[in-house]
Amino acid sequence: MSDLHKRRKRTDKIFKVVFLIFIGLALVVLAALIFDIFSKGFIMMDWGFFTNFDSRFPEKAGIKAGLFGTLYVIGLMIPITFITGTATAIYLEEYAPKNKLTDLIKLNIANLAGIPSIIYGMLGLAVFVRTLGLGRSVLAGSLTLSLLVLPVVIVSAQEALRSVPKSLRNASYGLGANHWQTVYKVVLPSALPSIMTGFILAISRAIGETAPLIMMGALTFVMFTPQGIMDSFTVMPIQIFNWTSLPKTEYELVAASGSVVLLLILFALNGLATFIRYKFSRD
């Protein structure tokens, strides 16, 4: 008996160490990346970096166009994605008849999450830019990125809705609430924290995307900020990507500064979303 007990303890310990090693590896890589970016990121960063447009002189080059472009595109993308994604998930989980067609749709949405992002860029170019005639606008960019992250948002929202305990729904029905009231007042609030988690991850991915936006025709060099949703634009990752490929070696430092700004925006957004999630889960 004690022999068996010892063996079980030992296996337990071994697995604990294995898992520690893996999380350690992940953290080391992350730390190295952050250290590399931050150690180079502040050398060329000054106030001008935020107020200047891009320049052929590294010391004058700034991220203003990309910063505003990213804020516009993501700012527009957030409501589009959140509303479409959550609504789709609610329909699929709560209202759709349970049949083969629904299963097929669910399966396809899950598959869409694995498609390379550049394909979405091609789709965006064909559908939004050309067929719908939106041009290479902020709106077309937002819609393209929405398409890109929607599968992830929908799947995670479905999971969240599914994990709401059945007893909660039954209690609601028992009090005489109808289907919609139950969904709106009981299921959705209790699923919202988990929906937000999936949503945050999706936004973080969208902020860093370069390829689909280049494909869809976002620009590399502009000397103006978007004045409306039909204006052309560039985004931070495109500017950063472009800087790393230029011949002048100082641009490597400029690119690092850009990465720092991108990271900070990401942290801020994630922080905000975590705060919202925390607030909702307490109520």
Place this chain on the structure above:
Amino acid sequence: MKKFTALFFVLALAVMAVLPMSVAAQELKGTVKIDGSSTVYPITQAMAEEFSYEYPRVRVTVGVSGTGGGFEKFTVGETAINDASRPIKESEAAKAKANGIEYTKFVVGSDGITVVVNPENDWVNNITVEELHQIWKPDSSVQMWSDVRSEWPDEEIDLYGPGADSGTFDYFTEAIVGEEGASRSDYTASEDDNVLVRGVAGNKYAMGYFGYAYYEENQEKLKALAVNGVEPSVKTISNGNYTPLARPLFIYVNNEAAKREEVEAFLKFYFNNAQEIVPQTGYVPLESYEKALNKLAEITN
């Protein structure tokens, strides 16, 4: 007193002469859409930047979707100007014709594709086109430096070059191998020239090729080879001695778009300042842009 009056009048006249010009520059509005080659991008970007200071209300936008990707937009009339590191292909020209797009080609400068090795490499300073051909042809049997010349070290040759989407790759294979796109494939390929720079700088037995601007910025980390006895330099590239690896860089202009005031102003600005700005971007300017300006005047009339 008289002197002052005279001075005042001269100054006033000068101001009056200059004022309408700068006011016109301030007032001119519109959009100039440009896309195309990443090789030509630094020149066009520099022009767009300087132009924007002078004409703040004209929006010049520059994309980088490659020469081919750029022509895709140019031949349907979505862009006014396309940066190109190679001449337009027949298929692209046909597409432009089908869409009723007339265009004009302008040479804006030139680039010399530079063959580089590690600075510690002390056995080679000059290489012939034949030898480059032998190294880079498809299914090349060259694995060791000694396979090229027997007195060279018996070490594996580590090759770096641009990937197949690059105009530099197209030009190099055409000039060296004799057929566009024909190249050995067992080399480290990257569309990002800085990756190639780092690769060659990090290995004593490496060899690579890319645009002159990248060599010029990294001279202390790289050694450029003379090709058929001619070293790449601003002088040899511009006077045509650095053959066959000096290549012209183009912009293609949509004739209809060039008639628009803001596009014409941008192109005039481009050619008037190319002499000064092109060298700052690491490329080699033409001796004169007189011809380009004349050609522009012809299409805008």
